[in-house]
Amino acid sequence: MSSITALLIDDDANLRNGMKSLLERYAPEIMIVGEADNVKSGIEAMESLQPQVVFLDIQLGDGTGFDILEEIAHKRGKSTSHIVFITAHEQYAVKAFRFSALDFLLKPVDPEELEKVIVKIKNVLNKNDNYAHIDLLLENIRKKVDNFKRIALSTSDGIHLFEISDIIRCESEDNYTKFYIKNSKPILISKTLKEYEEMLAEHGFERIHQSHLINLSYLKSYIKKDGGYVVMADNSNLPISQRKKERLQEVLKNL
Numbered sequence: 001m002s003s004i005t006a007l008l009i010d011d012d013a014n015l016r017n018g019m020k021s022l023l024e025r026y027a028p029e030i031m032i033v034g035e036a037d038n039v040k041s042g043i044e045a046m047e048s049l050q051p052q053v054v055f056l057d058i059q060l061g062d063g064t065g066f067d068i069l070e071e072i073a074h075k076r077g078k079s080t081s082h083i084v085f086i087t088a089h090e091q092y093a094v095k096a097f098r099f100s101a102l103d104f105l106l107k108p109v110d111p112e113e114l115e116k117v118i119v120k121i122k123n124v125l126n127k128n129d130n131y132a133h134i135d136l137l138l139e140n141i142r143k144k145v146d147n148f149k150r151i152a153l154s155t156s157d158g159i160h161l162f163e164i165s166d167i168i169r170c171e172s173e174d175n176y177t178k179f180y181i182k183n184s185k186p187i188l189i190s191k192t193l194k195e196y197e198e199m200l201a202e203h204g205f206e207r208i209h210q211s212h213l214i215n216l217s218y219l220k221s222y223i224k225k226d227g228g229y230v231v232m233a234d235n236s237n238l239p240i241s242q243r244k245k246e247r248l249q250e251v252l253k254n255l
Contacts, residue, residue, distance in 0.1 A: 003031040009042040010057035026111050027118045039063040043071050054081045066141050079134050082124050100137035101152035101159055133159045153189050164203050168234050170196055170213040209241045
């Protein structure tokens, strides 16, 4: 693959130098075409250089990385660069990134995590993504809501946004998760069911089996015979594992 142009925006010169060393070593195809250390210079660099990728720190001296994206969205309609956030530990931001299917690296940057992100960058650049998930991130950050209403799911053909309330159930297929969504074809995501179990727990989803995570809003009936199973709104019959039965009965009692 030909080289990928990248911009580094971080107010810590040591971190920028460390990041450059990591990229030289683990991703020589990434070519740093510019650096910036605050919101103002970051916006200018994004505008003038139009990099394919931006490694963007959240906390900058004169504002945040989100301010840069807001300004770019305001000027251009939306970002045309793939964004990889670099963050120390912001719990809320990390949650927002997960729901928006945005890539992020935690400081100090782990080479293995960096390599995973580079693979994703190449996939996205091959797909000509429309970056709608950046709008979703900004919407969530702007509202400062903690209970996100929409989720971005990244498939082999691009990133799709869905209302969380439209997800009927999720099914594990090895290291993939298949989403069954109201009025939509099932879609396959290359993440484990466990990751989505953590994300969707506060949205009324319950893990009833090693392979099944269900949205309780779409549960039609709980059948005790034949070892126990549930019937969902899409007419699927799903088994309940022995160790999840008690928990499910408890949850259903409280509904």
